[in-house]
Amino acid sequence: MVCPKPPRAVLMTIATIALGSGFAGEPAQAAGPGFLSHQALYELSLVKSRGSNAVNGARGRILYNFSGSACEGYTSEFRQVSELNSGEGKLTLSDLRSTSWEDAEGKSYRFKIDTRMNDSEAPPVDGIAERVGDRITVKLKQPVAKTFNLEGSVVFPTEQIHKIIDAARAGKSILELTVYDGSDNGEKVYNTMSVIGQPIPGDRSIASPDPSTANDKMRSLTRWPVTVSYYDRDARAKDGEQTPVYAMSFELFENGVSRALVLDYNDFVISGALGKFDAKDSKPCK
Secondary structure (H helix, E strand, C coil), X not given: CCCCCCCHHHHHHHHHHHCCCCCCCHHHHHXXXXXXXXXXXXXXXXXXXXXXXXXXXXXXXXXXXXXEECCCEEEEEEEEEXXXXXXXXXXXXXXXXXXXXXXXXXXXXXXXXXXXXXXXXXXXXXXXXXXXXXXXXXXXXECCCEEEEEECCCECHHHHHHHHHHHHHCCCCEEEEEECCCCCCCCCCEEEEEEECCCECCCCCCCCCCHHXXXXXXXXXXXXXXXXXXXXXCCCCECCECCCCEEEEEEEECCCCEEEEEEECCCEEEEEEEEEEEEXXXXXXX
């Protein structure tokens, strides 16, 4: 967690988009190289600070494990430990752990998030969301037992990546989606806008290579520069224009892995450089 009052949505989004989520369902697998199981380690650092809430430094690490298939669904395990320096000796230490599982067809999504800030521990978020007909039913166990419904057009995180990759392959540059990932107290829903750049072929030389671009399973794959902006669906736009809560930029490979992560929190920007990357074998569908 890398902001004074970090939204859990940022962390869940890192875990599902910027750290290598994939595209769900058999049609997506047939169209591309398939979803890669892997482990990734990211190093966080401050790029710049702006606005009234100055930040002098930020550092941390993210460890991410992803596995699964279109048959059994996709599982992710995510941990982020980070430190934010706001000056005058003010340090914010955070430790976030999350696990999630998503059905390959976007019909079911299970999640659990545990957060610790300095010496205080936030109530965990634990729940399941299931798509039935034209609506999604969310059942929360924590922080408070509650059941509520969402519109059927809302997508889960892996489904979001699926649609971004489909749009990129189709040559589209803009994609708008409403996303639910269990953020905040488990009830937050975000409107998102993805801006997709021109494809980058795998054989193009790269100025700053990292373990993903050097990996034999990755070096021949196409990737796209993507920026996803997140808007609070419940907030009212001022003067007809709404400011995003945060935005993420990254290069998205066609097998779902991402590199060159940049997180823009409005007051400051941090980068997530890929330090280690290990591809794993996935069990094929029977």
